[in-house]
Amino acid sequence: MRRKDYVPPLQEGLSGTAALSRWETDLLILGAGVAGVYAALWAEAEGARTLVVSKDPLPSGSTPWAQGGVAFPLDATDVAAHLQDTLQAGRGLVEAKVARSILQEAPFHLEKLLSWGLPFHPEPVREGGHSRARVRHLGGDRSGLWLLRGLLGRLSRPPLQGYTALSLLLAGDRVAGALLLGPEGPVQVKAGAVLLATGGFGSLFPISTAPPGASGDGMVLAWRAGAILRDLEFVQFHPTALPNGALVSEAARGVGAVLLNAWGERFMPRYAELGELAPRDVVAQAVFWERQRTGAVYLDLRSIEHLGERFPSIVASARALGLDPTTDLLPVAPAAHYVMGGVRTDAGGFTSLPGLYAAGEVASTGLHGANRLASNSLLEGLVMGKRAALAALQDLHGPPRQPQALPVLTAPPSLLPKLKPQVGEALGVVREGERLRAFLAFAEALPLEEKPWASREEAEAGSLLLLARLVAQGALLREESRGAHFREDFPQEGEPFHTEVSGSTLCRVPAG
Numbered sequence: 001m002r003r004k005d006y007v008p009p010l011q012e013g014l015s016g017t018a019a020l021s022r023w024e025t026d027l028l029i030l031g032a033g034v035a036g037v038y039a040a041l042w043a044e045a046e047g048a049r050t051l052v053v054s055k056d057p058l059p060s061g062s063t064p065w066a067q068g069g070v071a072f073p074l075d076a077t078d079v080a081a082h083l084q085d086t087l088q089a090g091r092g093l094v095e096a097k098v099a100r101s102i103l104q105e106a107p108f109h110l111e112k113l114l115s116w117g118l119p120f121h122p123e124p125v126r127e128g129g130h131s132r133a134r135v136r137h138l139g140g141d142r143s144g145l146w147l148l149r150g151l152l153g154r155l156s157r158p159p160l161q162g163y164t165a166l167s168l169l170l171a172g173d174r175v176a177g178a179l180l181l182g183p184e185g186p187v188q189v190k191a192g193a194v195l196l197a198t199g200g201f202g203s204l205f206p207i208s209t210a211p212p213g214a215s216g217d218g219m220v221l222a223w224r225a226g227a228i229l230r231d232l233e234f235v236q237f238h239p240t241a242l243p244n245g246a247l248v249s250e251a252a253r254g255v256g257a258v259l260l261n262a263w264g265e266r267f268m269p270r271y272a273e274l275g276e277l278a279p280r281d282v283v284a285q286a287v288f289w290e291r292q293r294t295g296a297v298y299l300d301l302r303s304i305e306h307l308g309e310r311f312p313s314i315v316a317s318a319r320a321l322g323l324d325p326t327t328d329l330l331p332v333a334p335a336a337h338y339v340m341g342g343v344r345t346d347a348g349g350f351t352s353l354p355g356l357y358a359a360g361e362v363a364s365t366g367l368h369g370a371n372r373l374a375s376n377s378l379l380e381g382l383v384m385g386k387r388a389a390l391a392a393l394q395d396l397h398g399p400p401r402q403p404q405a406l407p408v409l410t411a412p413p414s415l416l417p418k419l420k421p422q423v424g425e426a427l428g429v430v431r432e433g434e435r436l437r438a439f440l441a442f443a444e445a446l447p448l449e450e451k452p453w454a455s456r457e458e459a460e461a462g463s464l465l466l467l468a469r470l471v472a473q474g475a476l477l478r479e480e481s482r483g484a485h486f487r488e489d490f491p492q493e494g495e496p497f498h499t500e501v502s503g504s505t506l507c508r509v510p511a512g
């Protein structure tokens with residue numbers, strides 16, 4: 001394939017909006033976090049015309065906020081142990097074949113990134129749920145930022161910033177591009193294939209470690225086009241967020257930080273053999289219950305040497321609250337952190353719709369199951385970003401003549417301050433049937449509207465409201481407790497199954 005410019009500027013009116021620009025490309029990548037940018041690097045290497053867009057200024061998305069690092073198996077013999085840890089965290093819903101293939105491919109990507117000069121720390125560290133120290137950091141606790149900067153620096157054409165995808169274009173049953181809202185107005189991008197890399201939906205929750213732009217847009221674009229979404233009820237809560245939403249990474253517990261309740265008791269050993277290093281769901285629930293029982297939970301980092309050098313972000317976040325972690329206990333609570341569910345893909349990043357691919361947090365590949373193992377997500381973004389880009393290029397169709405833009409799903413942004421606290425109550429760490437039903441009735445009474453065109457804020461509110469409903473429906477259907485989903489009224493695990501939603505149909509699909 002020869003590289004050409006992707007912007008033939010052709011203006012045309014779109015009723016009620018500024019003039020519509022029409023662009024054309026081979027591969028349109030929505031999102032410029034780790035998955036989107038790494039995918040673009042591989043697509044560029046193939047010589048494909050590639051357009052990457054990000055609604056937020058770079059470095060955007062959750063990627064730059066990642067502190068802990070990237071989990072790579074230590075060597076070929078560690079793949080089995082890493083897989084075992086991943087299976088254990090995922091509580092019966094990890095697709096072992098997919099997970100094994102991702103872990104087997106991981107060392108290739110570490111070598112590639114090292115050969116590009118990315119400054120991985122030579123000593124891996126151990127994080128929650130990992131049986132060995134295999135998480136690689138970059139730049140102290142700013143791993144995601146350093147990773148993303150390193151990748152962005154290698155792109156020959158930087159992502160376009162300030163472009164929000166509002167809906168997908170369809171040509172027959174094939175996804176053929178997207179309708180974007182850019183700084184100059186609407187843009188219709190016709191594409192041979194579209195790769196969703198738009199991240200998760202942490203901002204649905206009142207306390208989240210994810211940035212405000214994490215509104216699950218890609219999942220909603222895919223759902224509106226008819227793709228299958230899977231296991232949306234599995235939202236991982238990070239057990240140790242500060243009151244300002246800033247995260248205190250698991251790595252701190254990996255090097256000795258301990259959790260204390262309001263009475264000064266170290267409680268984790270009562271909940272799990274691994275103590276503070278138990279999987280996130282176990283720690284988040286323990287923190288939830290101890291906060292209820294004793295009124296507060298604190299993280300004690302005072303015994304960690306060289307705290308400022310090892311965890312500069314944590315020290316800065318604590319100082320912003322007037323606390324000094326070398327002498328003070330830090331008050332912590334669970335916060336929405338990572339979405340395990342998403343657009344269902346196969347091991348190559350292909351969704352259930354022709355022309356549509358997904359990678360990173362927007363996707364549900366089967367790696368995480370009911371609970372993500374710490375630091376497996378950046379790894380997944382890398383491996384699946386590459387696979388999805390190459391699979392999309394294999395299946396490229398020439399941009400169609402007259403694709404149709406699907407309507408944009410919208411809601412009034414003014415409803416979000418009402419919606420989020422209710423989400424926190426009903427869809428948080430501990431769920432219960434009556435509360436879920438009441439929440440669903442409330443959310444279904446809020447207005448969700450289809451429009452030919454919308455502002456970014458209306459589209460994001462539409463995404464969040466739809467996802468609130470879908471998460472609640474999945475959580476109601478899942479009458480069991482598994483991984484990150486805990487039902488007070490069904491505290492035991494049942495038979496493993498996935499939930500899948502397509503249009504208005506929600507169903508149980510047996511696992512395996």
Ligand SMILES: Cc1cc2nc3c(=O)[nH]c(=O)nc-3n(C[C@H](O)[C@H](O)[C@H](O)COP(=O)(O)OP(=O)(O)OC[C@H]3O[C@@H](n4cnc5c(N)ncnc54)[C@H](O)[C@@H]3O)c2cc1C
Nearest residue numbers: 031032033035055061062063068069165199360361375378
């Ligand atoms: C505080 C924090 C710490 C974390 N620490 C770790 C860690 O140590 N290790 C680990 O493995 N994982 C970690 N995670 C999770 C990990 O960072 C994310 O899962 C991962 O970065 C997601 O990458 P992504 O490329 O899928 O999406 P993101 O990095 O979230 O990027 C999404 C991109 O999509 C764009 N976008 C969204 N909607 C639209 C739209 N409608 N139109 C156009 N563009 C759009 C955004 O602007 C952005 O460019 C952490 C997450 C958080 C929040």
